[in-house]
Amino acid sequence: MTIAPDVPDQARPTSDALFRAGPSRRPRNMGQIIRWMLLFAGGILMVMPIAYMISTSLKWPFEVYNVNLIPEEPTLDNYAYVLEDGRFYLWFWNSLLIAAITTVSNLFFDSLIGYTLCKFRFPGRQLVFIAILSTLMIPTEMLVIPWYLMSQSFGWLDSYWGIMFPGLMTAFGTFLMKQFFESVPDDFIEAARIDGLNEFQIWWTVAMPLVKPALAALAIFVFLGNWTAFLWPLIVTNSTDMYTLPVGLSSFGDEADVAWELIMTGAAISTIPTLVVFLIFQRFIIRGVVMAGLKG
Amino acid sequence: MAQLVLRNLVKRYGATEVLHGINLDVADGEFVVFVGPSGCGKSTTLRMIAGLEEVSDGVIEIGGREVNHLEPKERDIAMVFQNYAIYPHMSVKKNIAFGLRSSKMSKPDKDKRIQEVAAILGMTDLLERKPNQLSGGQRQRVAIGRAMVRDPAVFLFDEPLSNLDAQLRTQMRLEIKKLHQRVGNTIVFVTHDQVEAMTMADRIVIMKDGHIQQVGTPDEVYHKPANTFVARFIGAPSMNMLDAELSEGRVIMPEGLSFPMGPTAEARSGRITLGVRPDDLVPRETDALIQGKVTVREPLGAETLIYVDTPGGEIVAKADGRNPPSVGEQVRLGADPDNLHVFDRETGMVVR
Numbered sequence: 001m002t003i004a005p006d007v008p009d010q011a012r013p014t015s016d017a018l019f020r021a022g023p024s025r026r027p028r029n030m031g032q033i034i035r036w037m038l039l040f041a042g043g044i045l046m047v048m049p050i051a052y053m054i055s056t057s058l059k060w061p062f063e064v065y066n067v068n069l070i071p072e073e074p075t076l077d078n079y080a081y082v083l084e085d086g087r088f089y090l091w092f093w094n095s096l097l098i099a100a101i102t103t104v105s106n107l108f109f110d111s112l113i114g115y116t117l118c119k120f121r122f123p124g125r126q127l128v129f130i131a132i133l134s135t136l137m138i139p140t141e142m143l144v145i146p147w148y149l150m151s152q153s154f155g156w157l158d159s160y161w162g163i164m165f166p167g168l169m170t171a172f173g174t175f176l177m178k179q180f181f182e183s184v185p186d187d188f189i190e191a192a193r194i195d196g197l198n199e200f201q202i203w204w205t206v207a208m209p210l211v212k213p214a215l216a217a218l219a220i221f222v223f224l225g226n227w228t229a230f231l232w233p234l235i236v237t238n239s240t241d242m243y244t245l246p247v248g249l250s251s252f253g254d255e256a257d258v259a260w261e262l263i264m265t266g267a268a269i270s271t272i273p274t275l276v277v278f279l280i281f282q283r284f285i286i287r288g289v290v291m292a293g294l295k296g
Numbered sequence: 297m298a299q300l301v302l303r304n305l306v307k308r309y310g311a312t313e314v315l316h317g318i319n320l321d322v323a324d325g326e327f328v329v330f331v332g333p334s335g336c337g338k339s340t341t342l343r344m345i346a347g348l349e350e351v352s353d354g355v356i357e358i359g360g361r362e363v364n365h366l367e368p369k370e371r372d373i374a375m376v377f378q379n380y381a382i383y384p385h386m387s388v389k390k391n392i393a394f395g396l397r398s399s400k401m402s403k404p405d406k407d408k409r410i411q412e413v414a415a416i417l418g419m420t421d422l423l424e425r426k427p428n429q430l431s432g433g434q435r436q437r438v439a440i441g442r443a444m445v446r447d448p449a450v451f452l453f454d455e456p457l458s459n460l461d462a463q464l465r466t467q468m469r470l471e472i473k474k475l476h477q478r479v480g481n482t483i484v485f486v487t488h489d490q491v492e493a494m495t496m497a498d499r500i501v502i503m504k505d506g507h508i509q510q511v512g513t514p515d516e517v518y519h520k521p522a523n524t525f526v527a528r529f530i531g532a533p534s535m536n537m538l539d540a541e542l543s544e545g546r547v548i549m550p551e552g553l554s555f556p557m558g559p560t561a562e563a564r565s566g567r568i569t570l571g572v573r574p575d576d577l578v579p580r581e582t583d584a585l586i587q588g589k590v591t592v593r594e595p596l597g598a599e600t601l602i603y604v605d606t607p608g609g610e611i612v613a614k615a616d617g618r619n620p621p622s623v624g625e626q627v628r629l630g631a632d633p634d635n636l637h638v639f640d641r642e643t644g645m646v647v648r
C-alpha cells in the first residue's frame with residue numbers, strides 16, 4: 001500500500017498531461033485569450049479618459065487639440081495657474097461642504113426612514129414605500145424647473161441651502177437601506193427592546209452598526225453624486241462665489257474659447273477627494289458582519 | 297406566591313385566534329417548560345409574557361402586578377432567543393453589559409456584576425472576544441449571561457438549544473439546569489423537544505393548537521397522561537395505541553385476546569383506546585394483550601426495540617438487549633394492568 005502507488009502515481013500525471021495536451025488545451029486557451037482581450041479593452045476604455053485628462057492638464061493651450069497622449073512640451077503651468085486662482089479654493093470648499101453635508105444627511109435620514117419602513121408594521125406602510133420608490137422614475141431634468149420656482153419663491157436661489165435641498169434625502173438611499181435592514185434579524189431588535197432601549201437607541205446602537213457596509217456604499221454613492229453634480233448647481237447659482245467645482249471649472253475661459261487645459265487640471269485635482277472618500281469608506285465594506293452574531 | 301400568572305390569555309392575529317385561553321400559575325423559583333409541536337403557540341405565549349406581543353384578551357401578572365400594558369423593560373423579565381441575538385459588533389463584555397443598560401447600578405457595581413456572571417458561566421477569559429470568535433455553545437452562554445446579569449424575576453427561553461448539535465445540546469441542558477439550581481430565578485422555557493422538557497422541568501405545560509393539554513410534573517405527564525395527545529407526545533418511542541373494548545372489567549382486544557383490568561374499571565364499558573408504553577410490554581403467555589411477528593429489531597445497547605406486526609397495527613416494545621427475540625419470531629406480549637392507560641375513543645380523554 002505504501003510503496004506500490006509510488007511509481008505509478010508519478011508516472012500517471014505525465015502521461016495524462018501528454019494525452020490531454022492536444023484536444024482540450026486549445027479551446028481553453030482561446031477562451032482565456034478572448035477574456036483577456038475583452039478585459040484589456042474594457043481597461044483601456046476606463047483608463048483613456050483619465051489618461052487624457054492628466055495629459056491635457058500637462059499641455060500648453062496650443063497643443064490641446066492634438067490627440068497625442070504624451071505632451072510634446074509637458075508643463076505644470078496649468079496647475080500653478082489653477083492653484084493660484086483664489087476662486088478654485090472657494091469652489092473646492094463649496095463642493096466639499098455641500099457633498100459632505102448631503103452625505104451625512106443621507107446617511108442619517110435615508111437609514112432612519114429605511115429602518116422604519118422595514119421594521120415597523122403600521123397602516124399605510126406599503127403605500128409610503130411605493131410613493132417613495134415612484135419618485136425614482138422622475139428624471140432630474142424634469143424636476144429642475146419646479147425646484148427652481150420653489151427656490152425662487154422661498155428665496156433660496158444662489159445659496160448653499162438652495163444647492164443642497166433636493167438631495168438631502170434620496171429615494172434610492174431609502175430603498176437601499178430598507179433592503180439592507182431586512183438582513184438585521186428581528187431577534188436583535190426585540191432583545192434590545194427587552195434590554196430597555198427605546199426605538200431610536202435600538203436603531204442607532206444595534207441596527208446601524210450592522211449595516212455599516214451599506215452605509216459605506218451609500219456614502220460613496222452620495223458623495224460622488226454630489227461632488228460631480230452639475231446641472232442643478234449650474235441653474236441655482238448666479239454668483240461665481242456660490243459655484244461648485246464642476247460649475248466653476250466649466251466657466252474657465254470665455255464664450256469664444258473654452259480653456260480645456262485648465263478645466264482638465266481642475267478636474268484632475270478634484271478627483272483627489274473622491275479617492276480619499278473611497279479609501280476611507282471601502283474599509284467598512286466587509287462581508288458577513290451581520291450574520292456573525294447569529295447561529296453557526 | 298405565584299411569580300407569574302396567566303389568566304385566560306387569548307391571542308388573535310386579525311380574525312384568527314391562535315391562543316384560546318391559557319391559564320397557568322408559576323411559583324417563585326419554578327422551572328416551567330412549555331412543550332408542543334411547532335405552531336402550537338408556545339413562542340406566542342412567551343412573547344406575550346415578554347411584552348413583545350400585545351395581549352388580545354386575558355391578564356398576565358408578574359410578581360403580583362398586572363403587566364399587560366407595561367413595556368418589556370418594565371416587566372422584570374429577561375429573554376434568551378433561539379438565534380442567541382448577541383450583537384456581532386460588540387465584545388462579550390459589552391454584550392453582557394447591554395443587559396444592564398437600563399439599570400440604575402453604579403459603574404463599579406455593574407462591572408462587579410458582569411464579572412460575577414462571567415465567572416458563573418465560565419467566560420471570564422472570553423470577555424474581550426467578539427462573538428465570531430466563539431463557538432455556538434459559548435455564544436449561547438453569552439446570551440444567557442446577558443439575561444442573567446439583570447437578575448430578573450422571570451427568565452424566558454425560546455428554544456435556546458435548537459441550533460446546537462446533539463452533544464452540545466445535552467451539555468447545555470445540564471448547564472441550564474445547574475444554573476437554575478444555583479441562581480433560583482423563575483424560568484419559563486419553550487421547546488418542541490419532549491426530552492428537553494422531561495429532563496429540565498419542574499413542571500411541564502403541554503400545548504397543542506393554542507390549548508393547554510396538561511400541566512404536571514415530568515412524572516405526572518409521563519405516568520398519568522390526561523389524553524392520547526399527551527400520551528403520544530411524551531416518551532420515546534411513543535406510547536402504543538390500540539383499539540379495544542372495555543367490558544365487565546376486562547379489556548377485549550379485537551383479535552379476541554382479553555385481559556383483566558381490575559376493579560377500578562369495572563363501572564365503565566365501551567369502545568376505548570388502550571395505551572401501553574413500549575417499556576411496559578413484557579413477554580407473557582397468559583393474559584397477553586397482543587401477539588404477532590417481529591418485523592424489525594433496533595438494538596440500542598442496554599435494550600433492543602422490537603417492532604411487532606399485529607392485527608391492530610404495528611407495535612413497538614422494548615426487549616432486553618442481551619437476548620431479544622429474533623426477526624420473524626412470534627411473540628405474545630402483555631403488561632401489568634397498573635401500567636395500562638385507558639382513553640375514551642371518542643374524546644381521547646383518559647378514563648382511568
Ligand SMILES: Nc1ncnc2c1ncn2[C@@H]1O[C@H](COP(=O)(O)OP(=O)(O)O)[C@@H](O)[C@H]1O
Binds near residue numbers: 314333334335337338
Ligand atoms: N405575526 C403573526 N401573524 C399571524 N399568525 C401568526 C403570527 N405569528 C404566529 N402566528 C401563528 O400563531 C401560531 C403559533 O405560533 P408560534 O407561537 O410561533 O408557535 P410555536 O412557537 O409553538 O411553534 C402559528 O399557527 C402561527 O402561524
Ligand SMILES: [Mg+2]
Binds near residue numbers: 338339455
Ligand atoms: Mg416557536
